Amino acid sequence: MVAEVDRASSSSMRTAKKNDLYVHDGKYSTYHVWKIRMQASLQMEGVLEVTLGKAPALPAIPDPIDMDHATAAEKKAYKAEIEAYEKAHTDRGGAEAKAYALIVMSVSDEMVRKFTQKKLDGIGSSAWAAVVKQYESRDPARIHALRKRLANHKMGED
Numbered sequence: 428m429v430a431e432v433d434r435a436s437s438s439s440m441r442t443a444k445k446n447d448l449y450v451h452d453g454k455y456s457t458y459h460v461w462k463i464r465m466q467a468s469l470q471m472e473g474v475l476e477v478t479l480g481k482a483p484a485l486p487a488i489p490d491p492i493d494m495d496h497a498t499a500a501e502k503k504a505y506k507a508e509i510e511a512y513e514k515a516h517t518d519r520g521g522a523e524a525k526a527y528a529l530i531v532m533s534v535s536d537e538m539v540r541k542f543t544q545k546k547l548d549g550i551g552s553s554a555w556a557a558v559v560k561q562y563e564s565r566d567p568a569r570i571h572a573l574r575k576r577l578a579n580h581k582m583g584e585d
Contacts, residue, residue, distance in 0.1 A: 526551025
């Protein structure tokens with residue numbers, strides 16, 4: 428009976444329901460599967476580009492105008508530029524916060540502690556970069572490829 432419960436509970440932990448996130452177990456061997464699933468989740472939420480640092484550049488602060496000598500049309504255009512600037516920055520901040528929350532909810536406790544130590548609160552693109560740095564720099568396939576390149580390089584020197 429206990430074995431049936433354990434088997435049932437372990438299989439239900441791996442089964443994702445709608446809006447559930449796959450939580451990475453902290454193992455290097457499962458990182459690539461987590462990364463694909465996480466990118467899909469971030470894309471579904473509309474924050475993948477921001478997370479990967481590929482979002483369009485934010486507008487620059489509009490140059491100030493002399494409101495005392497500006498025409499009504501200039502004042503209206505300036506106000507529209509300011510509103511667009513503020514909206515773009517608010518939207519980007521919201522996307523970064525959403526991406527951060529999704530990433531934090533899907534990584535191991537150890538990784539969350541690293542986010543806290545690095546003071547990445549609310550910055551999804553920085554949290555993503557930290558996860559990538561942690562796991563891709565030590566990926567067994569990458570290490571094997573680097574060792575192979577090093578061996579080939581040494582053979583070429585002989």
